[in-house]
Amino acid sequence: NAGVTQTPKFRVLKTGQSMTLLCAQDMNHEYMYWYRQDPGMGLRLIHYSVGEGTTAKGEVPDGYNVSRLKKQNFLLGLESAAPSQTSVYFCASSYGGTGINSNQPQHFGDGTRLSIL
Amino acid sequence: AQSVTQPDIHITVSEGASLELRCNYSYGATPYLFWYVQSPGQGLQLLLKYFSGDTLVQGIKGFEAEFKRSQSSFNLRKPSVHWSDAAEYFCAVGARAGNMLTFGGGTRLMVKP
Numbered sequence: 259n260a261g262v263t264q265t266p267k268f269r270v271l272k273t274g275q276s277m278t279l280l281c282a283q284d285m286n287h288e289y290m291y292w293y294r295q296d297p298g299m300g301l302r303l304i305h306y307s308v309g310e311g312t313t314a315k316g317e318v319p320d321g322y323n324v325s326r327l328k329k330q331n332f333l334l335g336l337e338s339a340a341p342s343q344t345s346v347y348f349c350a351s352s353y354g355g356t357g358i359n360s361n362q363p364q365h366f367g368d369g370t371r372l373s374i375l
Numbered sequence: 376a377q378s379v380t381q382p383d384i385h386i387t388v389s390e391g392a393s394l395e396l397r398c399n400y401s402y403g404a405t406p407y408l409f410w411y412v413q414s415p416g417q418g419l420q421l422l423l424k425y426f427s428g429d430t431l432v433q434g435i436k437g438f439e440a441e442f443k444r445s446q447s448s449f450n451l452r453k454p455s456v457h458w459s460d461a462a463e464y465f466c467a468v469g470a471r472a473g474n475m476l477t478f479g480g481g482t483r484l485m486v487k488p
Contacts, residue, residue, distance in 0.1 A: 262418070289474050291475070291476075298384065298480050298481075299480055300379075300381075300465055300478035300479050300480045300481050301419075301465070301476075301478045302478075303475060303476070303477075306475060308474075316475070317477075348418060348419070350419075352474050354474065362474065363409065363421045363424055364419075364421075364474070364476060365421075366411075366418035366419040366420075367418050368416070368417055368418045369416075369417075369418055
């Protein structure tokens with residue numbers, strides 16, 4: 259029962275390098291999210307998706323891009339990494355819907371710890 | 376815009392003592408409220424949620440939370456803390472559109488033997 263799986267778990271990059279973080283969920287969830295976690299700031303939403311082929315900006319989208327080509331996968335890309343992007347990145351997913359089906363709890367992966375030198 | 380404040384960054388309690396973690400929110404409509412717990416090196420696990428109805432909600436691991444609209448609060452409580460409860464706790468408020476969450480800064484709980 260995998261739930262939400264993030265790869266890789268750790269990565270060190272040099273400034274200016276690019277990379278992609280992969281998130282996969284096996285719960286058939288419509289909605290997926292990428293957050294970053296920094297000390298004392300909780301989790302901040304980077305981008306999210308309400309369905310296959312759709313993406314939207316969250317609170318802190320600058321410097322990141324995302325794609326949702328398949329329902330079960332949500333990719334987060336850093337085109338030119340900067341030290342300010344050193345953080346722990348979490349992916350989450352949830353059921354979609356409206357009304358009584360809205361605001362279903364989000365399920366989180368275990369995170370990717372990213373350091374940019 | 377919605378926001379969540381957790382006034383206590385760190386709390387230390389003795390094992391067996393009671394616990395209350397504070398959460399204040401700002402939201403323009405009826406809020407959807409959540410408490411999550413994060414153990415070291417792990418993702419976030421849902422403890423409990425409030426959508427509507429009874430303002431006292433029960434969660435997993437013996438936790439409960441009370442929604443007080445007049446105080447814009449959703450404090451988390453546990454009558455007797457166990458050493459395994461040491462973790463970081465996050466309060467969050469949910470938006471209707473896109474099911475987005477806004478998190479507080481977290482409270483790190485330490486438990487003394």
